[in-house]
Amino acid sequence: MNDRFDHLFRRESGRITATITRIFGPHRLALAEDVVQEAFCRALEVWPFRGVPDNPPAWLMTTARNCALDALRRERTAQSSAWQLDNSLQSEWTLGPALDELFAPQAVQDDLLRLMFSCCHPRLSESAQVALILHILCGFSVAEIADAFLSSHAAIEKRITRAKSLLSATHAVFDVSAAEDFAGRLPSVLRALYLLFNEGYHGASPAAIRCELCDEAIRLTALLLAHPFGIIPATHALAALMALISARLPARTDASGELVALADQDRTKWDRARIAEGLRFLDLAAQGVEVSPYHVEAAIAAVHARAARAQDTDWRLIVSFYDLLMRIRPSPVVALNRAIAISQAEGPRRGLEELRAHVDAKSLPRYLFYSAALGEMELSLGKREDARVHFQSARDLARNDLERSFIDRRLRACETGGTGESL
Amino acid sequence: MTEFVFLYRGGDRPESPEEGQQIMQKWMGWLKSLADRGNIIDRGQPLERTGKIVAANKTVTDGPFAEAKDVVGGYTLIRARDVSEAAELAKGCPALERGGRVEVRPVMKLDM
Numbered sequence: 001m002n003d004r005f006d007h008l009f010r011r012e013s014g015r016i017t018a019t020i021t022r023i024f025g026p027h028r029l030a031l032a033e034d035v036v037q038e039a040f041c042r043a044l045e046v047w048p049f050r051g052v053p054d055n056p057p058a059w060l061m062t063t064a065r066n067c068a069l070d071a072l073r074r075e076r077t078a079q080s081s082a083w084q085l086d087n088s089l090q091s092e093w094t095l096g097p098a099l100d101e102l103f104a105p106q107a108v109q110d111d112l113l114r115l116m117f118s119c120c121h122p123r124l125s126e127s128a129q130v131a132l133i134l135h136i137l138c139g140f141s142v143a144e145i146a147d148a149f150l151s152s153h154a155a156i157e158k159r160i161t162r163a164k165s166l167l168s169a170t171h172a173v174f175d176v177s178a179a180e181d182f183a184g185r186l187p188s189v190l191r192a193l194y195l196l197f198n199e200g201y202h203g204a205s206p207a208a209i210r211c212e213l214c215d216e217a218i219r220l221t222a223l224l225l226a227h228p229f230g231i232i233p234a235t236h237a238l239a240a241l242m243a244l245i246s247a248r249l250p251a252r253t254d255a256s257g258e259l260v261a262l263a264d265q266d267r268t269k270w271d272r273a274r275i276a277e278g279l280r281f282l283d284l285a286a287q288g289v290e291v292s293p294y295h296v297e298a299a300i301a302a303v304h305a306r307a308a309r310a311q312d313t314d315w316r317l318i319v320s321f322y323d324l325l326m327r328i329r330p331s332p333v334v335a336l337n338r339a340i341a342i343s344q345a346e347g348p349r350r351g352l353e354e355l356r357a358h359v360d361a362k363s364l365p366r367y368l369f370y371s372a373a374l375g376e377m378e379l380s381l382g383k384r385e386d387a388r389v390h391f392q393s394a395r396d397l398a399r400n401d402l403e404r405s406f407i408d409r410r411l412r413a414c415e416t417g418g419t420g421e422s423l
Numbered sequence: 424m425t426e427f428v429f430l431y432r433g434g435d436r437p438e439s440p441e442e443g444q445q446i447m448q449k450w451m452g453w454l455k456s457l458a459d460r461g462n463i464i465d466r467g468q469p470l471e472r473t474g475k476i477v478a479a480n481k482t483v484t485d486g487p488f489a490e491a492k493d494v495v496g497g498y499t500l501i502r503a504r505d506v507s508e509a510a511e512l513a514k515g516c517p518a519l520e521r522g523g524r525v526e527v528r529p530v531m532k533l534d535m
Binding site: 007008009010012013036037040041043044045046047048049050052139140141143144 | 438440443444446447496499
């Protein structure tokens with residue numbers, strides 16, 4: 001099977017769900033999901049016997065369309081009163097042609113955006129928005145999302161059920177043709193895609209799932225860039241950030257599957273095409289007056305991407321970008337990363353000063369990178385026992401075997417006096 | 424060599440699109456491996472779950488409404504040395520991983 005076939009069902013599920021949801025209305029989301037599942041079940045049953053069709057996405061969409069048609073007919077037979085459809089869908093005579101129009105490719109692109117914006121409803125928490133996007137637009141099951149977020153099945157199910165019922169109560173999908181509404185909701189959509197990407201890159205789940213989350217975030221961001229209201233500098237900046245950071249994914253684990261720190265990555269493995277694309281997006285992002293946090297994070301990623309060797313990294317420039325980020329979107333994590341950059345630019349003693357002065361340890365209680373950063377700086381200063389204590393607390397916070405094994409190597413370095421790595 | 428019919432019964436539905444695709448690819452891989460070894464006479468067809476039942480008195484009703492685990496979902500025409508080889512081949516069927524069953528039925532020999 002080729003790349004285009006990998007995850008085909010998952011990719012198509014979002015397109016089909018989005019289209020069906022427009023036809024049935026968001027209040028019939030569950031019915032739309034049934035229709036989509038039915039289409040996949042038919043593919044699963046038919047393709048092994050008759051072969052994969054020439055155009056699998058078209059086959060799936062047509063099958064979903066027919067299942068939807070059946071559902072519409074059954075609904076009408078049942079004389080459901082709550083039916084809210086275009087009049088053309090009420091008559092048997094026009095049902096077919098009306099549906100053909102609804103399933104046209106251009107309409108489907110817009111459907112995905114509508115549903116994406118609907119998922120980012122202001123009354124939903126950011127984590128619920130991300131879970132809903134993954135579930136409805138990316139075709140992830142509750143179990144797959146629970147794996148991705150290291151959360152329990154029950155917790156994710158509850159989050160998604162509540163989010164869906166809120167979505168169902170809205171009775172209309174988001175209108176992406178209204179420029180003002182679009183612009184008003186766009187920041188939340190960008191933020192959700194950013195969080196989705198971050199979960200992929202820095203998340204706790206196994207590497208394979210995480211790459212898929214990154215790919216989904218990139219795919220959905222590309223959809224925004226294809227829309228006249230979506231193609232703004234902040235979207236380009238987000239796309240740049242995703243391209244530049246995901247370019248490192250091939251080097252992030254070594255042949256034995258161990259995590260490799262940025263400084264130690266084999267940079268020849270970085271995806272050059274993605275870096276070039278990221279830099280091009282970053283240029284496009286600069287065509288405006290706005291400087292979003294995505295601009296700054298993309299600029300930092302670009303500094304790393306441009307350094308042929310770790311020791312060529314312009315850490316002073318990176319520190320200045322973190323200074324800027326602290327002004328426009330300060331957070332404990334940004335403060336921590338700034339202190340790490342200062343440690344690289346001006347030495348571990350300065351890094352520790354910054355860390356102690358500006359990073360509130362209590363605001364990062366379960367964040368192993370905080371303890372790990374302290375460990376690295378103490379180790380660089382030759383304080384091996386202090387370093388060991390910090391790495392030990394980082395180890396207690398590790399979320400998976402990869403992180404644990406990485407910290408174990410740092411603990412061994414404390415015994416031998418080695419330096420150099422950081423997460 | 425003898426002919427057999429594999430009847431596929433039951434099997435849980437996938438929980439997610441990704442799982443559905445994985446099951447489908449397993450099916451394709453399994454049927455291909457049987458074909459590569461010359462065990463397939465006819466890949467067969469998937470069957471709709473219900474149709475019509477025509478009774479002795481020629482009344483026609485909808486059905487069958489069998490329990491999901493008993494519904495025949497498709498069939499394949501297989502060539503194998505004997506019934507135990509055919510049963511051995513059926514052990515690779517992906518339906519088994521999802522609670523389904525394969526019924527292995529020899530086609531009656533007409534030339535006695």
